[in-house]
Amino acid sequence: MTVEGTAARKPRRSVKRTSASATKGRAGAQAPATEPQLVQLLTPEGERVTHPEYAIDLGPEELRGLYRDMVLTRRFDAEATALQRQGELGLWASLLGQEAAQIGSGRALRDDDYVFPTYREHGVAWCRGVDPANLLGMFRGVNHGGWDPNSNNFHLYTIVIGSQTLHATGYAMGVAKDGADSAVIAYFGDGASSQGDVAEAFTFSAVYNAPVVFFCQNNQWAISEPTERQTRVPLYQRAQGYGFPGVRVDGNDVLACLAVTRWALERARRGEGPTLVEAFTYRMGAHTTSDDPTRYRLDDERAAWEAKDPILRLRALLEKEGHADAAFFEELEAESETLGKRVREAVRTMPDPDDMAMFDHTYADGHALVDEERAQFAAYQASFADSEGN
Amino acid sequence: MTVEGTAARKPRRSVKRTSASATKGRAGAQAPATEPQLVQLLTPEGERVTHPEYAIDLGPEELRGLYRDMVLTRRFDAEATALQRQGELGLWASLLGQEAAQIGSGRALRDDDYVFPTYREHGVAWCRGVDPANLLGMFRGVNHGGWDPNSNNFHLYTIVIGSQTLHATGYAMGVAKDGADSAVIAYFGDGASSQGDVAEAFTFSAVYNAPVVFFCQNNQWAISEPTERQTRVPLYQRAQGYGFPGVRVDGNDVLACLAVTRWALERARRGEGPTLVEAFTYRMGAHTTSDDPTRYRLDDERAAWEAKDPILRLRALLEKEGHADAAFFEELEAESETLGKRVREAVRTMPDPDDMAMFDHTYADGHALVDEERAQFAAYQASFADSEGN
Amino acid sequence: MAVTKMPLAKALNESLRTALETDPKVLIMGEDVGKLGGVFRITDGLQKDFGEDRVIDTPLAESGIVGTAIGLALRGYRPVVEIQFDGFVFPAYDQIVTQLAKMHARALGTVKMPVVVRIPYGGGIGAVEHHSESPESLFAHVAGLKVVSPSNSSDGYWMLQQAIQSDDPVIFFEPKRRYWDKGEVDTEAIPGELHKARVARGGTDLTLAAYGPMVKVCLEAAAAAEEEGRSIEVVDLRSVSPIDFDTLQASVERTRRLVVVHEAPVFFGSGAEIAARITERCFYHLEAPVLRVGGYHAPYPPARLEEEYLPGLDRVLDAVDRALAY
Amino acid sequence: MAVTKMPLAKALNESLRTALETDPKVLIMGEDVGKLGGVFRITDGLQKDFGEDRVIDTPLAESGIVGTAIGLALRGYRPVVEIQFDGFVFPAYDQIVTQLAKMHARALGTVKMPVVVRIPYGGGIGAVEHHSESPESLFAHVAGLKVVSPSNSSDGYWMLQQAIQSDDPVIFFEPKRRYWDKGEVDTEAIPGELHKARVARGGTDLTLAAYGPMVKVCLEAAAAAEEEGRSIEVVDLRSVSPIDFDTLQASVERTRRLVVVHEAPVFFGSGAEIAARITERCFYHLEAPVLRVGGYHAPYPPARLEEEYLPGLDRVLDAVDRALAY
Numbered sequence A, B: 001m002t003v004e005g006t007a008a009r010k011p012r013r014s015v016k017r018t019s020a021s022a023t024k025g026r027a028g029a030q031a032p033a034t035e036p037q038l039v040q041l042l043t044p045e046g047e048r049v050t051h052p053e054y055a056i057d058l059g060p061e062e063l064r065g066l067y068r069d070m071v072l073t074r075r076f077d078a079e080a081t082a083l084q085r086q087g088e089l090g091l092w093a094s095l096l097g098q099e100a101a102q103i104g105s106g107r108a109l110r111d112d113d114y115v116f117p118t119y120r121e122h123g124v125a126w127c128r129g130v131d132p133a134n135l136l137g138m139f140r141g142v143n144h145g146g147w148d149p150n151s152n153n154f155h156l157y158t159i160v161i162g163s164q165t166l167h168a169t170g171y172a173m174g175v176a177k178d179g180a181d182s183a184v185i186a187y188f189g190d191g192a193s194s195q196g197d198v199a200e201a202f203t204f205s206a207v208y209n210a211p212v213v214f215f216c217q218n219n220q221w222a223i224s225e226p227t228e229r230q231t232r233v234p235l236y237q238r239a240q241g242y243g244f245p246g247v248r249v250d251g252n253d254v255l256a257c258l259a260v261t262r263w264a265l266e267r268a269r270r271g272e273g274p275t276l277v278e279a280f281t282y283r284m285g286a287h288t289t290s291d292d293p294t295r296y297r298l299d300d301e302r303a304a305w306e307a308k309d310p311i312l313r314l315r316a317l318l319e320k321e322g323h324a325d326a327a328f329f330e331e332l333e334a335e336s337e338t339l340g341k342r343v344r345e346a347v348r349t350m351p352d353p354d355d356m357a358m359f360d361h362t363y364a365d366g367h368a369l370v371d372e373e374r375a376q377f378a379a380y381q382a383s384f385a386d387s388e389g390n
Numbered sequence C, D: 001m002a003v004t005k006m007p008l009a010k011a012l013n014e015s016l017r018t019a020l021e022t023d024p025k026v027l028i029m030g031e032d033v034g035k036l037g038g039v040f041r042i043t044d045g046l047q048k049d050f051g052e053d054r055v056i057d058t059p060l061a062e063s064g065i066v067g068t069a070i071g072l073a074l075r076g077y078r079p080v081v082e083i084q085f086d087g088f089v090f091p092a093y094d095q096i097v098t099q100l101a102k103m104h105a106r107a108l109g110t111v112k113m114p115v116v117v118r119i120p121y122g123g124g125i126g127a128v129e130h131h132s133e134s135p136e137s138l139f140a141h142v143a144g145l146k147v148v149s150p151s152n153s154s155d156g157y158w159m160l161q162q163a164i165q166s167d168d169p170v171i172f173f174e175p176k177r178r179y180w181d182k183g184e185v186d187t188e189a190i191p192g193e194l195h196k197a198r199v200a201r202g203g204t205d206l207t208l209a210a211y212g213p214m215v216k217v218c219l220e221a222a223a224a225a226e227e228e229g230r231s232i233e234v235v236d237l238r239s240v241s242p243i244d245f246d247t248l249q250a251s252v253e254r255t256r257r258l259v260v261v262h263e264a265p266v267f268f269g270s271g272a273e274i275a276a277r278i279t280e281r282c283f284y285h286l287e288a289p290v291l292r293v294g295g296y297h298a299p300y301p302p303a304r305l306e307e308e309y310l311p312g313l314d315r316v317l318d319a320v321d322r323a324l325a326y
Ligand SMILES: Cc1ncc(C[n+]2csc(CCOP(=O)(O)OP(=O)(O)O)c2C)c(N)n1
Pocket: A120, A159, A160, A161, A188, A189, A190, A191, A192, A193, A219, A221, A222, A223, A283, A287, D031, D060, D062, D084, D088, D091
């Protein structure tokens, strides 16, 4: 059940000294004795397996629901990539390959829980009921996010790597202060694990026992850098040194992601504090549409991960167990088409912001300089209208 | 052999939820099974004890040397505190109680090793041969440090908490690049462990396998905040999640500090990468001369730690084993007096910097604006001389 | 009785107390703000009276403090964050500039960021490195932040009240060397606007503009100049973003000369912005270029040099002389 | 042949290659600078040719990158650090401001800090948030740093050479939207001084001052103005700290009018410092106040608004008109 994701990759070490037993120290060192255990409930072949600690019991409808979420999310993502190629979007950050991690964790959430995403959590947004078209505004360049985070308890996409983990921690501190039993989840990547802010979020959440789940999608790459550039031990182990549990889950197994996230959220609700979940997955596509992964990684790595596809394995289960018939898959195909069409139309008809909009919302209570600049700009714009009028 | 430093203190938790099993998660959580083991080689009563992993074999002369270092360091420190009271220094950060941690680790170093201190490492400076009077310049307000770091491989005191751990890591990366077998040691406090920079230093040093020892003096307090405000598990465990060993040592036991630091430095030299050493000790005095610890801590805590005094326990050993006679102690007393006098004189005769000095050393290669401002200031100063001359 | 004479430090403490009493969403966060009451005792007694849930000792990590304050604000709280000294705000700079300042705009106005970042700033107290700096320019340049600095006890009380009530992030610079200066505070007076300048002393020959710690120096300079027969107006700007250029312009149109004084280095300091804008607004009124008195382009020097480094009475009067010589 | 026409990106790449070849102490560090060659390919091919020991992919942590670069400099190396985009320099701001800038002074000159921080900056490429900012003011205000920005390929090559050779920390702002503009580079020419301005186009009626990406806009504006019979001088400042006020003063004394153009917000921007100082130096020469054209006091807007936000030909000419109307 163990997945050796990066074992085949050549180690990159700029230091030439003998790199001996890295984690095996002497007394007090407490080096991990065993290889990381990957929690898995559904094998790449679509077999249900059990795990001593994490169980899940889902009926056919729920399984179909998860499948539908993943398929539609992938379709939306593909549509966005296409829209970028057509020049309708300036950029797109694809989640291809990470559907299980996002749908599994996203479907573990309650409505009153709160999500702090990175810029790639389109699947989680889907679970929260955020209109997919809303996510495209920032990639089209009409806004910097612009949905109301409170309408779906889904915070704005955050681009500065790691920052949102502190916002999530603070929000969770507030939840605890309110005496609510909601939980908060913060998404971040393997690359982000190196940012000081993420470490500080671990410290604050542990010290204040904040009800937050840190959900790290280790997709093996931070743009061109493999995970070895960020850590030399599995990332889930990071939590331990801050005094809370860390778990590594098969990030391409939607059932395991759901089960482990649910468990972590329940811990948070019960007042047991933070948890780190590392979803071990793979970025199947480029970092963004601007990226060229052929410069830094080999095709066979991708091929190996294709065999672990999160959607195919759930489909295999559904078919094997007779939970879904041909009609279901056909209907879903049609639904995908409709979604694609809706997204395309929404993007193509998305209005450009008004020029004057750049003076809005810098402040809630106003600012004399902004008023002055707005007026000057309006007069300047008007001067063209005048000369055109002449 | 276990010291329970903070066990008696009331936990401070602003969150009122049930704080259940914090670190005991389920599978994958890998919570530490045992209570932290404190490496100790000399008990508070002055008994030599052995440790299965860390041995040390010192002759009488070496033991007397360590004793002398600690006594003179404490004397220097007391003198500086007195000088602050007399108005000769603006501020002083006393190391009282931390002599063993500093002398033990400081004496483990080779000449070619490099030290990155905080602002409290007067004992380490002593081991490096830095003139104690040099340390007082910044506290008197005549400079911001001002010694040449390279003359004793002892970097300048760093005040911005945690910053120096990254400098140490970078320096160590350079040592490795040079193919040298020197090691680097970075000092920091329990409070500093929360800074993002320290976490980033852990990441960089692990990824590049840098020959650096992180030496954390956990003196239980960051100004008024007890260690529980920074972490809920022992600090030495932090290392593990970054992939290198952490050890907790009795920071009031100079022999154990020496043995453990030596071991960690040797690991670095052998190319085995970073180590975290947590020296479990106590800040006997105020944070600095500006601080009033009666506002936040109880006298009996201090009293409990007095029984563990690092100097008294080594003296007990020296006397018990007949390694030092009355003459030795008398001579040392005299030497202390001389040192005190020398420091007093050095401070009182320390010249104020020339006014124009503030325009020096902002840049190595010069800067037109600085030249302009220097000239203007000189003219401005001269205008007074002129009018006085009239 | 609502009018009391108290030091600035006490006025700030009272203001925080009032805020905690009035609004259950107000929180105090920072290093050593609890039992110790902060290194300057501005939060003295507050944890005792309002509990550890509202007056929160934080881990030693400034980015963490501001980052979690942002999260708390998103949850509906109104955190008042203390940074221990000016030189220690930089670990939080990223959260302040990329998150705190931009969140409201990023959300197209759907969320608010009522966070106050209190920073004791400036020199003159004989401190070691990083404890005497004046980084206000580095915040004023950043859209989305408001930046203010009181010069006296009454403003300390009221401006802090208003900053806490503001739905925008406010960087609140407290002139630490004025903490112990006493002034009257009327806790029932109706305060003026937070971002409005105040003519602290009337005059006809030249305007001195300052804020925070330098207002006192300017008032002393004006008094000294009076003995030489010169009538100097002093404008206490109070706010560095926005700057109340209307009040300043009105003053300069009358006096026709302006000297700006601040502790921060002159190069790219607030004096630059003020000089540029007032020159544009008052081009035909100015008899002399706007002169600037401030810190030099060097790291804040060791304590024994700070008297030379800081703008004092003589340097201000020297600039006044030079401006009047045009 | 030493003279070649190449895009700015290539000139920078060649300059780094030369530095790596010439001085074994030079290192390149940053996110994705290795195999990928950086997101803008400025370090393309360098890791392949100089190895992972000298062209170092770092963990994703800007404070760590600059902090370890400082340590490497203390060990005798000369690190050239790449920050991926302008908006991501802030996590490193603390190390830059409190450590990199101050180390030489703190050590009373006994250690040097030859670290170059390369930052692709500015807008105009249709990017998402944090990828189009111009934060140069936030560095120029800080003593101990030098700040420069080339506007063309030749300057890109030579100024980077000189920055790497400098014993002071240099913040090297690369105008990312000019990366693909071609210009001649003579790799054997003897370069001018790093911090000296250059008169890019002579003129008699007004001076336009700019640096980095705005030099091209100003040259275009000058050309357009010529058609209307106006003779505009364009000064490429090249350096923002120090600023070559002598060259600028000489120009303004002749033209008697100055407009400063930059992408960064006007408020507390470099135009403020330039306006204040040139007004002081040229008080009796100026026929009009120094005018400033720059960004607005708002977060850099989404891509579809950036054309409105950025100073373009029309806004520069509008300011020229206004200055000439005095
Ligand atoms: C502070 C900061 N530095 C650099 C970047 C540029 N950048 C954007 S994404 C990225 C890699 C992120 O990797 P990871 O955290 O693994 O997330 P992933 O993209 O793989 O989902 C980088 C370096 C950034 N956005 N923020």
